[in-house]
Structures are given as C-alpha cells and as structure tokens.
Amino acid sequence: MxxxxxxxxxxxxxxxxxxxxxxxxxxxxxxxxxxxxxxxxxxxxxxxxxxxxxxxxxxxxxxxxxxxxxxxxxxxxxxxxxxxxxxxxxxxxxxxxxxxxxxxxxxxxxxxxxxxxxxxxxxxxxxTARRISHVFVMDVPTYPETLFVTDAAINIFPDLEAKRDIVQNAIDLYTQIGLGTPRVAILSAVETVTPKIPSTIEAAALCKMADRGQITGGVVDGPLAFDNAIDPEAVKIKGIKSEVAGRAQILVVPDLEAGNMLAKNLTFLAKADAAGIVLGxxxxxxxxxxxxxxxxxxxxxxxxxxxxxxxxxxxxxxxx
Incomplete structure (x- = not known):
C-alpha cells in the first residue's frame, strides 16, 4: 500500500x-x-x-x-x-x-x-501630543523572542525628540499587550559612540533620557550594531556588558530606510511574519x-x- x-x-x-x-x-x-x-x-x-x-x-x-x-x-x-x-x-x-x-x-x-x-x-x-509612529511586530522563525522593529513606515528621518516618542510608543505597546518589560536596542552601525556616525550619539542620548525618566517602562541600551543586539555569541566575542545586547525585543532603527530594509530582509530572507500597527x-x-x-x-x-x-x-x- x-x-x-x-x-x-x-x-x-x-x-x-x-x-x-x-x-x-x-x-x-x-x-x-x-x-x-x-x-x-x-x-x-x-x-x-x-x-x-x-x-x-x-x-x-x-x-x-x-x-x-x-x-x-x-x-x-x-x-x-x-x-x-x-x-x-x-x-x-x-x-x-x-x-x-x-x-x-x-x-x-x-x-x-x-x-x-x-x-x-x-x-x-x-x-495627540505624542509623535505618530509605526511598529512591525515580527515573528522571526530563527529568533526566540517576538521582535518589534520601529519606525520603518512613518517617520523618514526622525530627530531626537521624535525618536523619544518612537521608543516610548513601542515600549507602551509591548507592555500593554501583556508581553512584559521590554529590552530595547537602539541600533546603529557600531556599538561605540562616535561623532562620525550621528545615530550613535542619538542612541547614547536616548539611553540617558531613559536613565532620567524621559523614557519609561523598558530597559534601553545603545548604540548597538544589529548583530550585537540579537546574537549572544557576537556579544560574547566583543565583550559587551549589557542587559539588552544579544537578546533585544525592540529594535529602534536610525531612520525609515534602515528600518524598511531590515523588516523586509527578515520577511523575505528569514521568512518572518510581520504585523503592522500605527501608534501615537x-x-x-x-x-x-x-x-x-x-x-x-x-x-x-x-x-x-x-x-x-x-x-x-x-x-x-x-x-x-
């Protein structure tokens, strides 16, 4: 038979x-x-x-x-x-x-x-008083966490003030839908602060804003390169000490172009599903x-x- x-x-x-x-x-x-x-x-x-x-x-x-x-x-x-x-x-x-x-x-x-x-x-x-922003809620088969990517659809080149709202919108969503306290990685090309890459300076500023209570509800760290945000082995090799590095749950991108390419790479190469919601x-x-x-x-x-x-x-x- x-x-x-x-x-x-x-x-x-x-x-x-x-x-x-x-x-x-x-x-x-x-x-x-x-x-x-x-x-x-x-x-x-x-x-x-x-x-x-x-x-x-x-x-x-x-x-x-x-x-x-x-x-x-x-x-x-x-x-x-x-x-x-x-x-x-x-x-x-x-x-x-x-x-x-x-x-x-x-x-x-x-x-x-x-x-x-x-x-x-x-x-x-x-x-509202809050900047409007977009969050991709992504299910990446190769990553253990539900992954938020923001902002990849609304704000093209957000300044520091807009990024504060983008981060806060994503944290509020994560906590209010019952996922707990998120680990938030502010992405750039490198994990050190350098004036040659402005997004590293903004990442450092956002972390200090979190320290001072201007961003609440999440654990924020950056700048982090993408590998250092999601891969524990890359973190170990580089000797980065961080509660966020290697196991981020929210990825905050420097601008829309970077975010859009990241989300689509995950969708088409890693076969991720991407749900989308606008906040603010x-x-x-x-x-x-x-x-x-x-x-x-x-x-x-x-x-x-x-x-x-x-x-x-x-x-x-x-x-x-």
Whole structure:
C-alpha cells in the first residue's frame, strides 16, 4: 500500500498567544477604511468571525458588496457607511473616530498615504501630543523572542525628540499587550559612540533620557550594531556588558530606510511574519498589505485589540 502523502507542517507562531489573548477580551469596534477588495475585506471579516472586532465598513457600498461576492464573504451582519471614493472613506473614518463610533482604524484597499493624510491633518486629524509612529511586530522563525522593529513606515528621518516618542510608543505597546518589560536596542552601525556616525550619539542620548525618566517602562541600551543586539555569541566575542545586547525585543532603527530594509530582509530572507500597527494617534491603526499572510493580518488585529483594551481599562480606572 502506498503511504498517504503528508501534509506540510504548519510552523508554530509566536502570534498564536496574541490572537488567543485578543479573543478573550471584549471585541473592539473597528472602522475599516475602504475595504473594496476580497483580501482587505476578508481580513476584517475573519477577525470579526473570531470575535476580535466589530467592523464598520466605510467605502463605496457597491464596491464593498462586490468584493464580498468575489471573496465569498458574508457581510450581512456588518454596518456599511456608504461614501463615494477612497478619499471620502478616509475622511469619514476619521470623523467617526471623533464621534466616538470606533476604538480602532483598519486600513482597507486604499493607499497608506491617503489614510495617513487624514489621520495627521491639522485640526481635523487624530494627532495627540505624542509623535505618530509605526511598529512591525515580527515573528522571526530563527529568533526566540517576538521582535518589534520601529519606525520603518512613518517617520523618514526622525530627530531626537521624535525618536523619544518612537521608543516610548513601542515600549507602551509591548507592555500593554501583556508581553512584559521590554529590552530595547537602539541600533546603529557600531556599538561605540562616535561623532562620525550621528545615530550613535542619538542612541547614547536616548539611553540617558531613559536613565532620567524621559523614557519609561523598558530597559534601553545603545548604540548597538544589529548583530550585537540579537546574537549572544557576537556579544560574547566583543565583550559587551549589557542587559539588552544579544537578546533585544525592540529594535529602534536610525531612520525609515534602515528600518524598511531590515523588516523586509527578515520577511523575505528569514521568512518572518510581520504585523503592522500605527501608534501615537487617538486610536491604534491597523496597517495591512495585500502581500500579508492571513496570520500577519490576524496578528495585526490582535495587537491593536489588546492595546485598545488596555486603553479602555486604563480610562475606566478611578482617578486617585
């Protein structure tokens, strides 16, 4: 008898814990912006069916229904807010957040810049006192930790003040979704401070800001080269004494170019999954790409839902 063909093993995911935790908290009402293709609409519907979100679909109603039909999706249970095009969908989504109609934003099939233009608009957007930044929550098969990479999508060349907020946003996310106290590596090309590489000076300044309480909630060290941040053997060889080196959980990159290349290298060469979320606005924003795996899409939702739930609980605490 011929042996039955073996199905390929499904790799265990560090995201499983996040999705399980998100399913255990109340679902977050989520404004889904222009979900006009089966992929983006399907991600929202799947998260809703798992009990993580209650979606409000904002976009041209006819296109949303056509996407549902093309993807074999049942959207009858969900509210649709009909607007004529993607720009109007982004503006309406921001308006709904101002009205208190949702706790999260989720990007659909519109371009990220189109959504973020409305989010960051002066006077009408969703800015807060904190700088808006992006975090990739990465499951790298060869690394034991869930790895945060920031900022690889929003801030192109952040200055020291912006980097302080970028670091704090990532620490707050890490702690509030239940992962504990993070070890934060400020990346550069080398692990020593030199005026020839400005990012090493900013890394040293960020560490001193953490010492002085201007950054809280994490253990911060830098500058660290990438190998010294994630490889214990490289740390041992170089004789670096650090609580962070060799086992970092948050990687803070010098600029968007470096971060984008790092995240994509991990995704395409190390076969990592990358979930994306924007922080620092009035609500968390789920950014997904058509290239994202189903696992990454659900992880993005899970992280945002856990963060929204932590904010919900903090808002309910009585003032002391």
């Amino acid at each position: 011929e042996k039955a063909a073996r199905e390929p093993a499904v790799r265990p995911s560090k995201y499983d814990r996040l999705v399980t935790a998100a399913r255990a908290v109340p679902p977050a009402t989520t404004i889904v912006v222009h979900p006009c293709d089966p992929t983006s609409l399907g991600g929202a519907v799947e998260a809703a069916e798992l009990g993580m979100i209650v979606p409000i679909l904002v976009g041209p109603a006819q296109k949303i229904r056509a996407a549902a039909e093309a993807g074999g999706l049942d959207i009858a249970p969900y509210r649709i807010v009909d607007v004529p095009h993607s720009h109007a969908a982004a503006a309406k989504a921001v308006e709904l957040i101002h009205q208190g109609a949702g706790e999260l934003l989720m990007k659909g099939s519109l371009h990220t810049d189109e959504l973020m233009k409305e989010v960051t608009a002066s006077g009408t957007g969703l800015r 606005a009035r609500v968390p924003i789920v950014l997904t790409s058509r290239a994202d795996s189903v696992r990454s899409r659900l992880a993005s939702c899970a992280v945002a839902v856990l963060y929204a739930n932590a904010r919900r609980r903090a808002a309910a605490l009585p003032e002391v």
